[in-house]
Amino acid sequence: MNIGLFTDTYFPQVSGVATSIKTLRDELEAQGNNVYIFTTTDPKVDKDQVEPGIFRFASVPFVSFTDRRIAVRGLFKAYRIAKELDLDIIHNQTEFSLGWMGKVIARAMHIPCVHTYHTMYQDYLHYIANGHILKPKNVKQMVSLYLTHMAGVIAPSERVLTTLESYGVKSPIRIIPTGVNVDRYQHIDSASERHELRQKLGYQDDTPVILSLSRLAFEKNIHELIEALPDILVQLPNAQMLVVGDGPAKEALEKQVADLNLTGHVTFTGEISNDQVYHYYQMADVLTSASDSESQGLTYIEALASNLPIVVMRSPYTDELIDDPAIGSSFQKKSDLVVDTIKYLTQPDSVEDANRRAKKLDSISAENFAKRVLKFYRDSQITLAEEAREPINIFRGPRG
Numbered sequence: 001m002n003i004g005l006f007t008d009t010y011f012p013q014v015s016g017v018a019t020s021i022k023t024l025r026d027e028l029e030a031q032g033n034n035v036y037i038f039t040t041t042d043p044k045v046d047k048d049q050v051e052p053g054i055f056r057f058a059s060v061p062f063v064s065f066t067d068r069r070i071a072v073r074g075l076f077k078a079y080r081i082a083k084e085l086d087l088d089i090i091h092n093q094t095e096f097s098l099g100w101m102g103k104v105i106a107r108a109m110h111i112p113c114v115h116t117y118h119t120m121y122q123d124y125l126h127y128i129a130n131g132h133i134l135k136p137k138n139v140k141q142m143v144s145l146y147l148t149h150m151a152g153v154i155a156p157s158e159r160v161l162t163t164l165e166s167y168g169v170k171s172p173i174r175i176i177p178t179g180v181n182v183d184r185y186q187h188i189d190s191a192s193e194r195h196e197l198r199q200k201l202g203y204q205d206d207t208p209v210i211l212s213l214s215r216l217a218f219e220k221n222i223h224e225l226i227e228a229l230p231d232i233l234v235q236l237p238n239a240q241m242l243v244v245g246d247g248p249a250k251e252a253l254e255k256q257v258a259d260l261n262l263t264g265h266v267t268f269t270g271e272i273s274n275d276q277v278y279h280y281y282q283m284a285d286v287l288t289s290a291s292d293s294e295s296q297g298l299t300y301i302e303a304l305a306s307n308l309p310i311v312v313m314r315s316p317y318t319d320e321l322i323d324d325p326a327i328g329s330s331f332q333k334k335s336d337l338v339v340d341t342i343k344y345l346t347q348p349d350s351v352e353d354a355n356r357r358a359k360k361l362d363s364i365s366a367e368n369f370a371k372r373v374l375k376f377y378r379d380s381q382i383t384l385a386e387e388a389r390e391p392i393n394i395f396r397g398p399r400g
Contacts, residue, residue, distance in 0.1 A: 001377065002086055003028060003035045006078075006102030007093035008059070008070050010039040014246075014271055015068075015215060016298040017118045020156075020178045021093055022274075027179070027370035036085055038078055038098060040069035055081055057098070071097040079105045087111060089377050093118065095146050103150070112151035112380035117143075117160050120293055140167045147171050151380040154373070156296035159316040172383075174376055178296045179369025182361055184275075185305035189282045197283045201242065201267055208239040208345040211284035211308070213277065213299050214291065216247030221290035221313070223249075224334065226256055229265060231338045236345060239265065244280050246271040281306035286344040287328075288337070289313060297321060300328075301364045307354055311340045326356035 005025060009017045025035045040059035041047070057074030078098075082090070082105050090106040092099040092115040099115070106113030147153055147164070150171040155161040156178050164173055189197075195205055203209060210232070214220045222243065232239050243253065243266060250268065257266045272280065281287070287303040289312040294300070297317055303310050304321075310328035312318055318330040329340045362368060 001033045001088045001374070003033055003377070004038055004082055004085070004087045004090045004102065004105075005035060005093060006038045006090060006098045008040050008062075008096050008098050009068060009094065010037055010054075011274070012042060012044040013068065014274065016178075016296065017093065019274055019298060020116075020118070020296070023179060023181055023366050024370060024373060026181070027366040028374070031367075031370055031374070033374070034085075036081075036087075038081075038102070040071050040098070042069060057101075059097075062096075071101070075101050075104065079108060082109060089114065089381065091116070091373075091377075095143065099146065103146075106151075107149075110384075112377070112384050114152040114154065114376060114380055115147065115150050116154040116156065117147075117164060118156065118296065120160070120163065143167050144169060151384060152376055154376065157317045158320055160296075162316065172380075176369065176372045176376065177364060178298055178301070179364055179366040180298070180301050180305050181366045182305045182364075185278045185281065185302055186307070187278060189279060193279070194283050197279055201269075201283075203240055204238075208236050209284045209286075210239060210241045210341060210345070211244065211280060211287045211303075212241065212289065213244040213280060213287065214289065216243070216245050216250045216253060218249045218252075219291065219293045220247075220249070221292065222253055223256055224290035225288050225337075226253065226260065226262065226266065228334050228337050228341070229262055230260065231334070232341055232345075233265065235342055239345065241266045242269065242280070242284065243267065244269045244272050244277070277302070278306060281308050284308060286311060286341055288341055290337070294318075303328075304357055304364070305361060307349075307357055309344045309349075309353075311337060311344060324356050324360070326353040327360060 005021055007021055009015055010021060011018050028035045037054040039056055041056045057071040057078065059069040059071045062068040062070045078101050089111055090102045090113045092102040092113060103113050144167050147169045153164065153169065153171050153173045154176045155164060155173050158175060161173055161175055198205060212222055212225055216222065229241055254268065257263055281303055287308055287310045292313050292315060294315060294317055300310050300312060300321060304327060312330055314330035314332050322328050322330055331337045331340060
Protein backbone atom coordinates (compact mmCIF):
# COMPACT_ATOMS: atom_id res chain seq x y z
CA MET A 1 0.00 0.00 0.00
CA ASN A 2 0.97 3.62 -0.49
CA ILE A 3 0.32 5.25 2.87
CA GLY A 4 0.41 8.93 3.83
CA LEU A 5 0.91 9.79 7.52
CA PHE A 6 -0.17 13.38 8.22
CA THR A 7 1.18 14.84 11.46
CA ASP A 8 2.09 18.18 13.01
CA THR A 9 4.58 16.36 15.28
CA TYR A 10 7.55 14.42 13.98
CA PHE A 11 11.28 14.11 14.56
CA PRO A 12 13.43 15.97 15.45
CA GLN A 13 10.66 16.89 17.92
CA VAL A 14 10.87 14.50 20.85
CA SER A 15 7.54 13.13 22.03
CA GLY A 16 5.64 9.90 22.43
CA VAL A 17 3.58 10.77 19.36
CA ALA A 18 6.67 11.27 17.18
CA THR A 19 8.09 7.97 18.44
CA SER A 20 4.88 6.04 17.79
CA ILE A 21 4.64 7.45 14.25
CA LYS A 22 8.23 6.49 13.45
CA THR A 23 7.66 3.02 14.90
CA LEU A 24 4.58 2.61 12.70
CA ARG A 25 6.36 3.90 9.61
CA ASP A 26 9.40 1.66 10.08
CA GLU A 27 7.33 -1.47 10.62
CA LEU A 28 4.86 -0.76 7.79
CA GLU A 29 7.83 -0.37 5.45
CA ALA A 30 9.39 -3.57 6.81
CA GLN A 31 6.17 -5.32 5.83
CA GLY A 32 6.47 -4.13 2.22
CA ASN A 33 4.48 -0.87 2.18
CA ASN A 34 5.47 2.59 0.99
CA VAL A 35 5.02 5.17 3.76
CA TYR A 36 5.29 8.94 3.38
CA ILE A 37 5.33 11.54 6.15
CA PHE A 38 3.53 14.87 5.65
CA THR A 39 4.61 17.13 8.50
CA THR A 40 5.72 20.59 9.58
CA THR A 41 8.94 22.47 9.02
CA ASP A 42 11.26 22.52 12.02
CA PRO A 43 14.03 24.95 13.04
CA LYS A 44 16.33 21.96 13.63
CA VAL A 45 15.93 20.76 10.04
CA ASP A 46 17.65 22.74 7.29
CA LYS A 47 15.16 23.70 4.59
CA ASP A 48 17.52 22.31 1.94
CA GLN A 49 18.04 19.01 3.77
CA VAL A 50 16.87 15.99 1.79
CA GLU A 51 14.68 13.64 3.85
CA PRO A 52 13.52 10.68 1.75
CA GLY A 53 9.79 10.14 2.08
CA ILE A 54 9.25 13.20 4.27
CA PHE A 55 7.45 16.33 3.06
CA ARG A 56 7.47 19.44 5.25
CA PHE A 57 5.05 22.35 5.14
CA ALA A 58 5.52 25.92 6.38
CA SER A 59 4.67 26.16 10.07
CA VAL A 60 4.79 28.31 13.19
CA PRO A 61 5.13 27.40 16.89
CA PHE A 62 1.89 26.29 18.50
CA VAL A 63 0.27 28.79 20.90
CA SER A 64 1.64 28.39 24.47
CA PHE A 65 3.34 25.15 23.41
CA THR A 66 6.23 26.55 21.42
CA ASP A 67 8.26 23.35 21.04
CA ARG A 68 5.40 22.00 18.92
CA ARG A 69 4.56 23.25 15.43
CA ILE A 70 1.42 23.82 13.37
CA ALA A 71 1.34 24.09 9.57
CA VAL A 72 0.04 27.38 8.16
CA ARG A 73 -0.19 26.55 4.45
CA GLY A 74 0.42 23.83 1.89
CA LEU A 75 -2.96 22.22 1.10
CA PHE A 76 -2.57 22.32 -2.69
CA LYS A 77 1.08 21.27 -2.53
CA ALA A 78 0.14 18.34 -0.28
CA TYR A 79 -2.69 17.36 -2.63
CA ARG A 80 -0.35 17.39 -5.64
CA ILE A 81 2.20 15.23 -3.82
CA ALA A 82 -0.48 12.80 -2.62
CA LYS A 83 -1.74 12.41 -6.20
CA GLU A 84 1.78 11.85 -7.54
CA LEU A 85 2.40 9.20 -4.88
CA ASP A 86 -0.95 7.58 -5.70
CA LEU A 87 -1.80 7.22 -2.02
CA ASP A 88 -4.16 4.39 -1.12
CA ILE A 89 -4.97 5.70 2.35
CA ILE A 90 -4.29 8.70 4.57
CA HIS A 91 -3.66 8.19 8.27
CA ASN A 92 -3.88 11.38 10.33
CA GLN A 93 -2.02 11.75 13.60
CA THR A 94 -3.17 15.26 14.52
CA GLU A 95 -6.45 17.14 14.91
CA PHE A 96 -4.89 20.40 13.77
CA SER A 97 -3.83 21.80 10.38
CA LEU A 98 -2.22 18.74 8.79
CA GLY A 99 -5.06 16.60 10.07
CA TRP A 100 -7.59 18.78 8.29
CA MET A 101 -5.39 18.75 5.17
CA GLY A 102 -5.31 14.97 5.24
CA LYS A 103 -9.06 14.77 5.65
CA VAL A 104 -9.73 17.14 2.75
CA ILE A 105 -7.21 15.44 0.45
CA ALA A 106 -8.56 11.94 1.22
CA ARG A 107 -12.06 13.11 0.34
CA ALA A 108 -10.81 14.69 -2.90
CA MET A 109 -8.99 11.47 -3.87
CA HIS A 110 -11.87 9.26 -2.71
CA ILE A 111 -9.60 7.21 -0.46
CA PRO A 112 -10.11 6.35 3.23
CA CYS A 113 -8.89 8.71 5.93
CA VAL A 114 -8.29 7.15 9.33
CA HIS A 115 -7.13 8.89 12.46
CA THR A 116 -5.24 8.01 15.64
CA TYR A 117 -6.41 9.96 18.68
CA HIS A 118 -3.19 10.36 20.64
CA THR A 119 -3.82 13.19 23.08
CA MET A 120 -6.34 13.64 25.89
CA TYR A 121 -6.70 17.38 25.35
CA GLN A 122 -8.75 17.98 28.47
CA ASP A 123 -5.50 17.36 30.39
CA TYR A 124 -3.64 20.11 28.47
CA LEU A 125 -6.05 23.06 28.56
CA HIS A 126 -3.77 24.92 30.99
CA TYR A 127 -1.37 25.56 28.11
CA ILE A 128 -3.87 27.97 26.53
CA ALA A 129 -4.43 31.08 28.66
CA ASN A 130 -4.17 28.94 31.82
CA GLY A 131 -7.40 27.17 30.94
CA HIS A 132 -9.52 30.33 30.92
CA ILE A 133 -10.52 30.16 27.23
CA LEU A 134 -11.02 26.51 26.31
CA LYS A 135 -13.05 24.20 28.53
CA PRO A 136 -13.63 20.42 28.34
CA LYS A 137 -16.94 21.00 26.56
CA ASN A 138 -15.06 22.90 23.83
CA VAL A 139 -12.71 19.95 23.38
CA LYS A 140 -15.71 17.66 22.97
CA GLN A 141 -17.22 19.93 20.33
CA MET A 142 -14.00 20.30 18.33
CA VAL A 143 -13.09 16.61 18.44
CA SER A 144 -16.61 15.53 17.47
CA LEU A 145 -16.56 17.91 14.51
CA TYR A 146 -13.12 16.80 13.34
CA LEU A 147 -13.91 13.06 13.55
CA THR A 148 -17.21 13.37 11.68
CA HIS A 149 -17.12 11.29 8.46
CA MET A 150 -13.73 9.79 9.33
CA ALA A 151 -13.35 6.31 7.80
CA GLY A 152 -12.07 5.01 11.10
CA VAL A 153 -10.47 6.05 14.38
CA ILE A 154 -7.71 4.25 16.25
CA ALA A 155 -7.87 4.47 20.04
CA PRO A 156 -4.56 3.44 21.65
CA SER A 157 -6.33 2.38 24.84
CA GLU A 158 -9.68 1.68 26.48
CA ARG A 159 -9.49 5.11 28.12
CA VAL A 160 -9.36 6.82 24.72
CA LEU A 161 -12.25 4.70 23.43
CA THR A 162 -14.40 5.60 26.43
CA THR A 163 -13.60 9.30 25.99
CA LEU A 164 -14.44 9.32 22.27
CA GLU A 165 -17.69 7.45 22.89
CA SER A 166 -18.61 10.04 25.52
CA TYR A 167 -18.01 12.72 22.87
CA GLY A 168 -20.59 11.05 20.63
CA VAL A 169 -18.11 10.05 17.90
CA LYS A 170 -19.95 7.90 15.33
CA SER A 171 -17.01 6.84 13.13
CA PRO A 172 -15.82 3.22 13.57
CA ILE A 173 -13.36 3.06 16.48
CA ARG A 174 -10.89 0.25 17.04
CA ILE A 175 -8.53 -0.16 20.00
CA ILE A 176 -4.98 -0.72 18.73
CA PRO A 177 -2.32 -0.20 21.42
CA THR A 178 0.82 1.57 20.23
CA GLY A 179 3.66 -0.85 19.66
CA VAL A 180 7.36 -0.62 20.32
CA ASN A 181 10.42 -1.90 18.52
CA VAL A 182 11.02 -4.75 20.93
CA ASP A 183 14.37 -5.64 19.38
CA ARG A 184 15.77 -2.19 20.16
CA TYR A 185 14.79 -2.30 23.80
CA GLN A 186 15.76 -5.93 24.25
CA HIS A 187 19.28 -5.24 23.07
CA ILE A 188 21.14 -6.08 26.26
CA ASP A 189 23.90 -3.70 27.25
CA SER A 190 26.99 -5.46 28.50
CA ALA A 191 28.02 -5.08 32.13
CA SER A 192 30.79 -2.74 31.00
CA GLU A 193 28.35 -0.50 29.04
CA ARG A 194 26.01 -0.31 32.04
CA HIS A 195 28.96 0.42 34.32
CA GLU A 196 30.24 3.14 31.99
CA LEU A 197 26.88 4.97 31.86
CA ARG A 198 26.42 4.69 35.62
CA GLN A 199 29.94 5.98 36.19
CA LYS A 200 29.26 8.90 33.84
CA LEU A 201 26.19 9.78 35.94
CA GLY A 202 28.10 9.42 39.21
CA TYR A 203 26.50 6.14 40.30
CA GLN A 204 28.02 2.93 41.62
CA ASP A 205 27.10 -0.40 40.03
CA ASP A 206 24.87 -1.22 43.02
CA THR A 207 23.25 2.22 43.41
CA PRO A 208 19.43 1.91 43.44
CA VAL A 209 18.31 4.06 40.49
CA ILE A 210 14.76 5.37 40.04
CA LEU A 211 14.10 6.48 36.47
CA SER A 212 11.68 9.19 35.37
CA LEU A 213 11.60 9.48 31.57
CA SER A 214 9.22 11.87 29.84
CA ARG A 215 8.79 15.38 28.60
CA LEU A 216 9.23 17.68 31.61
CA ALA A 217 5.71 19.06 31.47
CA PHE A 218 3.59 20.06 34.44
CA GLU A 219 0.87 17.50 33.66
CA LYS A 220 3.45 14.71 34.03
CA ASN A 221 3.42 15.42 37.81
CA ILE A 222 7.13 14.73 38.22
CA HIS A 223 7.02 16.96 41.29
CA GLU A 224 5.07 14.18 43.05
CA LEU A 225 7.91 11.73 42.44
CA ILE A 226 10.37 14.21 43.90
CA GLU A 227 8.10 14.77 46.93
CA ALA A 228 8.16 11.02 47.61
CA LEU A 229 11.95 10.71 47.38
CA PRO A 230 12.75 11.74 50.99
CA ASP A 231 10.52 8.89 52.27
CA ILE A 232 12.35 6.45 49.99
CA LEU A 233 15.71 7.73 51.23
CA VAL A 234 14.75 6.92 54.82
CA GLN A 235 14.98 3.22 53.91
CA LEU A 236 17.43 3.47 51.01
CA PRO A 237 19.81 6.35 51.78
CA ASN A 238 21.90 5.75 48.66
CA ALA A 239 18.96 5.78 46.19
CA GLN A 240 19.17 8.12 43.22
CA MET A 241 16.50 9.58 40.94
CA LEU A 242 17.40 10.14 37.29
CA VAL A 243 15.13 12.56 35.43
CA VAL A 244 15.50 12.12 31.66
CA GLY A 245 13.91 14.70 29.38
CA ASP A 246 13.37 18.40 28.91
CA GLY A 247 10.43 20.75 28.90
CA PRO A 248 8.72 23.77 30.47
CA ALA A 249 8.63 22.35 34.03
CA LYS A 250 12.39 21.81 34.27
CA GLU A 251 13.21 25.04 36.10
CA ALA A 252 10.42 24.52 38.65
CA LEU A 253 11.54 20.93 39.24
CA GLU A 254 15.16 21.96 39.74
CA LYS A 255 14.04 24.56 42.28
CA GLN A 256 11.94 21.95 44.09
CA VAL A 257 14.96 19.64 44.31
CA ALA A 258 17.08 22.44 45.73
CA ASP A 259 14.40 23.49 48.25
CA LEU A 260 14.13 19.88 49.51
CA ASN A 261 17.93 19.55 49.75
CA LEU A 262 17.85 16.68 47.28
CA THR A 263 20.51 17.97 44.90
CA GLY A 264 22.78 15.06 45.76
CA HIS A 265 20.05 12.54 44.95
CA VAL A 266 18.43 13.88 41.75
CA THR A 267 20.12 14.21 38.36
CA PHE A 268 18.62 15.93 35.31
CA THR A 269 20.04 14.69 32.01
CA GLY A 270 18.19 16.99 29.64
CA GLU A 271 16.87 15.68 26.33
CA ILE A 272 18.22 12.30 25.21
CA SER A 273 17.93 11.22 21.57
CA ASN A 274 15.42 8.48 20.87
CA ASP A 275 18.05 6.03 19.66
CA GLN A 276 19.93 6.33 22.97
CA VAL A 277 17.00 6.08 25.38
CA TYR A 278 17.16 2.30 25.75
CA HIS A 279 20.53 2.60 27.55
CA TYR A 280 18.81 4.53 30.37
CA TYR A 281 16.04 1.96 30.75
CA GLN A 282 18.61 -0.82 31.02
CA MET A 283 20.78 1.09 33.47
CA ALA A 284 17.91 1.82 35.89
CA ASP A 285 16.19 -0.43 38.46
CA VAL A 286 12.61 0.86 38.24
CA LEU A 287 10.63 3.35 36.14
CA THR A 288 8.24 5.66 38.01
CA SER A 289 5.58 8.05 36.76
CA ALA A 290 2.88 10.10 38.47
CA SER A 291 1.31 11.25 35.20
CA ASP A 292 -2.47 10.98 35.04
CA SER A 293 -2.71 12.19 31.43
CA GLU A 294 -1.41 9.10 29.60
CA SER A 295 -3.55 7.73 26.78
CA GLN A 296 -1.02 5.14 25.59
CA GLY A 297 1.88 5.16 28.08
CA LEU A 298 4.67 4.68 25.55
CA THR A 299 7.40 4.90 28.18
CA TYR A 300 5.62 2.19 30.17
CA ILE A 301 5.75 -0.31 27.34
CA GLU A 302 9.30 0.71 26.43
CA ALA A 303 10.24 -0.12 30.03
CA LEU A 304 8.42 -3.44 29.74
CA ALA A 305 10.32 -4.21 26.53
CA SER A 306 13.53 -3.34 28.41
CA ASN A 307 12.64 -5.80 31.18
CA LEU A 308 12.28 -2.91 33.65
CA PRO A 309 9.45 -2.93 36.23
CA ILE A 310 7.24 0.16 36.52
CA VAL A 311 5.49 1.99 39.36
CA VAL A 312 2.97 4.42 37.87
CA MET A 313 -0.14 6.42 38.68
CA ARG A 314 -3.26 4.30 38.43
CA SER A 315 -5.56 4.97 35.47
CA PRO A 316 -7.87 2.98 33.19
CA TYR A 317 -4.87 2.54 30.87
CA THR A 318 -2.61 1.10 33.58
CA ASP A 319 -5.41 -1.21 34.69
CA GLU A 320 -5.24 -2.70 31.18
CA LEU A 321 -1.45 -2.86 31.00
CA ILE A 322 -0.44 -4.01 34.48
CA ASP A 323 -1.99 -7.43 34.93
CA ASP A 324 0.97 -9.05 36.68
CA PRO A 325 3.23 -7.87 39.56
CA ALA A 326 6.22 -8.81 37.37
CA ILE A 327 5.26 -5.93 35.07
CA GLY A 328 4.85 -3.43 37.89
CA SER A 329 2.26 -1.76 40.06
CA SER A 330 0.04 1.31 40.09
CA PHE A 331 -0.61 3.71 42.94
CA GLN A 332 -3.02 6.42 44.00
CA LYS A 333 -1.36 7.59 47.22
CA LYS A 334 2.19 8.74 47.87
CA SER A 335 2.63 6.07 50.51
CA ASP A 336 1.91 3.36 47.93
CA LEU A 337 4.37 4.95 45.50
CA VAL A 338 7.05 4.81 48.20
CA VAL A 339 6.34 1.22 49.26
CA ASP A 340 6.14 -0.15 45.71
CA THR A 341 9.26 1.68 44.53
CA ILE A 342 11.27 0.35 47.46
CA LYS A 343 9.95 -3.15 46.76
CA TYR A 344 11.25 -3.15 43.19
CA LEU A 345 14.54 -1.54 44.23
CA THR A 346 15.24 -4.20 46.84
CA GLN A 347 13.56 -7.28 45.39
CA PRO A 348 15.92 -9.32 43.17
CA ASP A 349 14.61 -9.76 39.65
CA SER A 350 14.03 -13.41 38.84
CA VAL A 351 14.07 -15.38 35.59
CA GLU A 352 10.40 -16.13 36.18
CA ASP A 353 9.60 -12.40 36.35
CA ALA A 354 11.43 -11.81 33.07
CA ASN A 355 9.54 -14.67 31.43
CA ARG A 356 6.20 -13.29 32.59
CA ARG A 357 7.06 -9.89 31.14
CA ALA A 358 8.06 -11.55 27.87
CA LYS A 359 4.58 -13.07 27.52
CA LYS A 360 3.16 -9.54 27.41
CA LEU A 361 5.53 -8.35 24.71
CA ASP A 362 3.91 -9.93 21.67
CA SER A 363 0.79 -7.80 22.02
CA ILE A 364 2.86 -4.60 22.11
CA SER A 365 5.46 -5.45 19.47
CA ALA A 366 5.85 -3.10 16.52
CA GLU A 367 5.22 -6.01 14.16
CA ASN A 368 1.85 -6.83 15.71
CA PHE A 369 1.00 -3.12 15.95
CA ALA A 370 1.56 -2.59 12.22
CA LYS A 371 -0.36 -5.74 11.27
CA ARG A 372 -3.40 -4.56 13.21
CA VAL A 373 -3.20 -1.08 11.67
CA LEU A 374 -2.93 -2.57 8.17
CA LYS A 375 -6.00 -4.70 8.85
CA PHE A 376 -7.86 -1.54 9.84
CA TYR A 377 -6.71 0.18 6.64
CA ARG A 378 -8.02 -2.69 4.51
CA ASP A 379 -11.31 -2.82 6.38
CA SER A 380 -11.69 0.93 5.81
CA GLN A 381 -11.04 0.47 2.08
CA ILE A 382 -13.68 -2.24 1.89
CA THR A 383 -16.21 -0.09 3.72
CA LEU A 384 -15.55 2.87 1.44
CA ALA A 385 -15.84 0.69 -1.68
CA GLU A 386 -19.15 -0.69 -0.45
CA GLU A 387 -20.54 2.80 -0.05
CA ALA A 388 -19.93 3.27 -3.80
CA ARG A 389 -20.07 7.04 -3.61
CA GLU A 390 -19.31 9.29 -6.56
CA PRO A 391 -15.87 10.92 -6.01
CA ILE A 392 -16.06 14.55 -5.02
CA ASN A 393 -13.15 16.60 -6.41
CA ILE A 394 -13.25 19.81 -4.43
CA PHE A 395 -10.27 21.16 -6.35
CA ARG A 396 -11.86 20.96 -9.82
CA GLY A 397 -15.50 21.45 -9.00
CA PRO A 398 -18.45 19.26 -10.05
CA ARG A 399 -18.07 16.99 -13.04
CA GLY A 400 -19.83 17.75 -16.24
